[in-house]
Amino acid sequence: MKKIQIFTDGCCKGNPGPGGYGCILKHNGKSRELTGAEKNTTNNIMEMTAVIKALSELKEPCEVELTTDSQYVIKGITHWIHGWLKNGWVNAARQPVKNKSLWQELHRLNQKHKVSWHWIKGHSGHTENERCDELANQALNSL
Secondary structure, three states: OEEEEEEEEEEEOOOOEEEEEEEEEEEOOEEEEEEEEEEEEOHHHHHHHHHHHHHHOOOOOEEEEEEEOOHHHHHHHHHHHHHHHHOOOEOOOOOEOOOHHHHHHHHHHHHHOEEEEEEOOOOOOOHHHHHHHHHHHHHHHOO
């Protein structure tokens, strides 16, 4: 099974507003960057989109070390999703889960790959996270 490192970040000016995402995939000493933007989105959607886009690039099941600065993504995919699945995509407040289709896609990708999830503090000097932030903002500014 291939071992891949993925780093992701998303951003938004206004919430909602225009947003961007950036990700880096690393394998065998090679690095690939992905980026994109939406005219009307939220920060959480861009954070999730970055992860989904990166995992979607993998053509076969891989062992993935995924690093993000998004507590929303980390908590959602490692903790909250279990209750959402059990309760039919209803959250603890008995409301429909926001961004359900994105969570469903992320769950599908998480099942396909062996992902270890890592959270890091944003804007703390982490080289790849800073680069992903730069990519996200460049994409947003290109709208």
